Amino acid sequence: MAIIKVVQFINHDNPFSLLLEKEVDDVTTPVNFISTGVSRMVIVYGSGQIDSDIEGEGSGINNVFDWTTNGTNGIVTFNLGTLTVPVSTGTYTCDLVVYDPTYDDGQVWEKAFKLYVKPQKVT
Numbered sequence: 001m002a003i004i005k006v007v008q009f010i011n012h013d014n015p016f017s018l019l020l021e022k023e024v025d026d027v028t029t030p031v032n033f034i035s036t037g038v039s040r041m042v043i044v045y046g047s048g049q050i051d052s053d054i055e056g057e058g059s060g061i062n063n064v065f066d067w068t069t070n071g072t073n074g075i076v077t078f079n080l081g082t083l084t085v086p087v088s089t090g091t092y093t094c095d096l097v098v099y100d101p102t103y104d105d106g107q108v109w110e111k112a113f114k115l116y117v118k119p120q121k122v123t
Contacts, residue, residue, distance in 0.1 A: 004113040008080050011120040015079040018113065030074025033067040040099040041065050045092035045115060089117050
């Protein structure tokens with residue numbers, strides 16, 4: 001499996017989306033975040049984390065996490081540009097932890113993506 005590479009510029013929007021799928025009996029289908037009742041997501045990188053309970057979730061560019069807009073199709077969109085974390089430029093291998101009633105302790109999508117954080121382009 002190839003790792004997804006994402007470039008994020010500090011203080012710029014650059015939203016990106018991931019399609020999460022599950023495989024059951026050799027059949028791959030998108031994870032339906034709405035019907036499964038997803039209540040929280042956490043991106044874990046190095047010694048830090050970005051938590052939807054803290055940063056917010058919902059549709060639109062002003063939300064860091066959005067599994068509402070295309071959640072029935074397994075798509076979650078992230079808008080990390082306005083966050084102060086990760087606080088420095090660099091490369092981070094990120095895990096995604098998804099919480100729902102079935103997995104109330106969180107289900108880990110290990111090495112979900114590699115995040116390249118680059119400096120702000122325009123002030």
